[in-house]
Amino acid sequence: MADAAVRSKKPATNKRTPAGGAPTAAHTPEEASEPRIDVSAVTDALLGTWADTRRVAREMVKDSAFHRIDGLSMAEHRERVLSQLHLLVDQGGVLRAFPEEYGGQGNNGANIAGFVELVSADPSLQIKAGVQWGLFGSAVLQLGTKEHHDKWLPGIMNLEIPGAFAMTETGHGSDVAAVGTTATYDPDTCEFVIHTPFRAAWKDYLGNAALHGIAATVFAQLITNGVNHGVHCFYVPLRDENGEFLPGIGGEDDGLKGGLNGIDNGRLHFDQVRVPRTNLLNKYGDVAADGTYSSHISSPGRRFFTMLGTLVQGRVSLDGSAAWASALGLTIAITYGNQRRQFDSGSGTDEVVLMDYGKHQRRLLTRLATTYAAIFAHDEFLQKFDAVFSGKADTDEDREDLETLAAALKPLSTWHALDTLQEAREACGGSGFLAENRLVGLRADLDVYVTFEGDNNVLLQLVGKRLLSDYAKQFKGADAASLAKYAMGQTAGKVFHGAGLRQFGQAVGDLGQPSRSVERGLRADQQHELLAGRVEQMVSDIAGRLRPASKLPREEAAAVFNQNQSELIEAARAHGELLQWEAFTDAVNRTTDDGTKHVLTWLRDLFGLGLIEKHLAWYLINGRISTQRAAVVSSYIDRLCGRLRPHAQDLVDAFGYEQEHLRASISSGAEQARQDEAREYYRALAESGEAPVSEKSLKKK
């Protein structure tokens, strides 16, 4: 591993020994005279609840048959990924969520954990697998009933039926309720007529639609007896055995994309296509032969959200994949940053290792801290998902909480991945831009993660609305005394009871590590207070501004909401950040090894203070932090970076990636070898007495 390459240079770099190099900082825990973190224990903690599955999946994707090959044409890449999907079927790597009676394991948590690990092989492979089993297959499983399962699940699972998930339309992305496609019941023939009434209602961006899909789960407005019962899902065959569209079906290839070009995204349209009545996936709503509609969920709104809610696993997977892709990128960039040297340090004898630069630490270590937070938060999110889908804790409220959690965490981790992969690529300079070093490819592939499975801004707005409604519930039927108490801020900690990973009021203990006096006011409990207080006050401020709107006509009320949209999204982001911080803190508190706990606390502090620094103006304007304390936040962060610097390699090594996962020339040890060779050349040249003298040094004499 990279680790070995780093350590191999140590004999030549004794601290502050000009002959052997002139580091401006300690490079390792030993040099810093500090305990090392227990790398493998941290790996265990990061791999989380389904660590075993992750290890199995990582072992599987070491096989180069799963790896992305750069430079394939779109057509070749698509064929390769299709064949990789068959390989996944053979290895049983992606069917853990399906019921045992169909050959699955009925294990939702493990399924996502294993799926997430595919990202290091090729995100195209991952997402095409997600389309097939996580969306298309999952729609049949979650929205269909036994007849559908018996008929289609085996073929879906073994890839005899590659399928598309036809929800999004060219004219309707995040607003699924407004899709234009219709499914009108014809009682004379007992068929649904699937129809695309206009161009904007073409289904679009669907994986498997351009080439490989022979069927699709199509979302359409269910109309029977002159009534539109809202969006339902239908199983619709697409192509015949020769790969030609069936009558009435047409489509287009979406062509080249910014990434994920191993997936054949495309468009579909339907011209009065008839499917049997029983092709309605009828778990939540059914139509009898005579056209009578029935559902055990009477509210059309709640029915719609229940159906959509079964598809939350897409967001869970993207959250984990984004967090781990960030880890992959940082492993590459920090390993390289620990080997590459640039510019003389001022000592005149050697060049500085990139990771020793204050700015380089700021760029990479802050993102390392956020990556840890995102990974820990993902594991808690996955536990919640597993509890709901296994039925262990599956009330309406649980499902609603899970949705909110998904909507809060997926945006943060997917944006973080793009930011981190870009910063990592820039931190590696020209090398970072080469495909052989993985960063640009990963970033390109993950780009769309921020807008698919729910546009990030739309998701955060949902979180914001949930926060507002939780806030409002607090006052329903409250008596004057409790309102007054609230106004005094006494119960503020309990306002948001449902939307988080845990109760807001739940104590998160300070870890009591020694700290300088200026930092004393920025320890764990103060970080929590600042982060949680910000969410509460933002929501309460927005609620205050929206209150008058309840008396306005709908259109004007919408305008008032619109004026607060941007800030509501910020409040939701603050909520998500708090969840990440809490998950990180819980993980730190679970740590038993002292040295590890010490270092992880610094890293958690770096994450928390980074958030506080980002929002510092808000804290100042709202009187939550004094000017004096605010003034030290940035320098405290710089100091934390310096403290963490010797542990940087350990902290990325703890992600547990091996060369078969990294596959980046710059983090393979090649850079260290180049540096060693160059330094040896200059050393030998100096010893030989034949080195030219520099004109500069002659001038000085």
Added chain:
Amino acid sequence: MADAAVRSKKPATNKRTPAGGAPTAAHTPEEASEPRIDVSAVTDALLGTWADTRRVAREMVKDSAFHRIDGLSMAEHRERVLSQLHLLVDQGGVLRAFPEEYGGQGNNGANIAGFVELVSADPSLQIKAGVQWGLFGSAVLQLGTKEHHDKWLPGIMNLEIPGAFAMTETGHGSDVAAVGTTATYDPDTCEFVIHTPFRAAWKDYLGNAALHGIAATVFAQLITNGVNHGVHCFYVPLRDENGEFLPGIGGEDDGLKGGLNGIDNGRLHFDQVRVPRTNLLNKYGDVAADGTYSSHISSPGRRFFTMLGTLVQGRVSLDGSAAWASALGLTIAITYGNQRRQFDSGSGTDEVVLMDYGKHQRRLLTRLATTYAAIFAHDEFLQKFDAVFSGKADTDEDREDLETLAAALKPLSTWHALDTLQEAREACGGSGFLAENRLVGLRADLDVYVTFEGDNNVLLQLVGKRLLSDYAKQFKGADAASLAKYAMGQTAGKVFHGAGLRQFGQAVGDLGQPSRSVERGLRADQQHELLAGRVEQMVSDIAGRLRPASKLPREEAAAVFNQNQSELIEAARAHGELLQWEAFTDAVNRTTDDGTKHVLTWLRDLFGLGLIEKHLAWYLINGRISTQRAAVVSSYIDRLCGRLRPHAQDLVDAFGYEQEHLRASISSGAEQARQDEAREYYRALAESGEAPVSEKSLKKK
């Protein structure tokens, strides 16, 4: 143009007429009852000093022969771009900088202006042209003398000699002074021996090196008579008539990259390759036949920077290209945002146009403001460049100022381009991810602009050092009285006299437009005071912290500098932002049309306040702004977005791009046609009386 498509919808969208749509904001100046900007006058202002050349270039690149074709293999793309370079030669589009006696125009400013416009055709074409004529050709022109010009310029200009610019090494990017390649003079044969002593000294990332280059300008340590005179440039033939490497020369293909795959970047190494003594490009340093070195610049440091300084045009071009690529991306995203609808507005009758959402305005209009600032700053920068290179104003100080300007502006505009293209792509959702809509391709190609021709962080650090040295100069030989006066802040405005586009103290008048009382404290002069004051204080603070370092050993002094590196870079960024703000303000002040001036003032305010919002914590901590005033900055920005919203289409139309430049399906008018068709369908359905009723509405009854 897109413009026409937008206007065509107006009859159907009368303001606040629910039947015809329920806009939450005015969509056009007419709806807002405001004067329109004079679009063509704004276009003139944006196109700037060399508007005519830009128009000629834009007309030229309407030809599809120059356009990027998505989905070509790397090999096909490289061949296509090479053939496009020949086309450029035929059309005389890129040789304006060469001397008239060789068939050029000796017009440096026009040359860059025309070059910048190539970005809309294909950034690979642009950068390969930049390698050939801006780097390789320019090295021969700027570093060589008449013999070299006569011998090689004609072939370079007409592309008979495609060449590489061999400066960067695998082990040395931004630190050119430390390259490992040596050029040792052998007086016995009157030859230089070019040699690569170790792997890290391979030349790397060189355009034209992998395939097409038959010669290179190679930067190497010039060694003669046992003395190393530092980095000089040598003309070195690379390949024979069959495209095979000449003896002693080897190389590798850099392979696939994150973008710019139409360029054959590669690596080169030299094994004791001999070139005639006269292949040294000897304008700034020469070696006589007997090996005696001579130069009219006695200081090796100044000589090195003078040589490198002749290559500043790369940074000028990237600055302009990045600014205009941002304009291209925003034209696509804002045009689409003015046509695409999503989610019901609350009125129940129609969906909201994306640009009406507060968040969408925040995302796109703030970046539109920055793009205007970057374009205006680029024109001033280009004027300065032209003055230096034409000899009109070419003192050492002018060159130094130009370098600093380049180092300040190129980072800001190139980062801005990536940020803007990404936000534009996300704002267009799934459509934005399709190659056919240009945004992902442009972003991928421009990615490397932030690290090549000087890594952005390294450049900003240079600016920071210049600011510190200007600051220190102020105190040289100052008497106690003037120091005291400085301490009182009386002369602070004059501290930084050289590094800007203009004197710091130079008055920038407020425009006196009426404004609400809360905004009165945030008008032009206050914006300027806040922005300029921040640069000054940051520099003075850092200088204060660095002062003790002057008494420390070099290594410890370097450590102190390192602790301040991150903030020094921030100070440099603040300086660049100030320059952009000043250029924007000057452009507003030059505007004569009242309506235009009004709207551009809002846009400039949006830019200025955006900067102040970004750094608000700093202003609060340093007591530069009151908490009350700080609290209104964000809402003022939201209000400005609302005011600018009706002018959004005009402001992007003013960039002057036509469909042949945009080439994005979503901004072609196709989206408007889809929306119109969908709305007509629902209207007709409602009129027919056959529309299904919704279950939801039945339940309400």
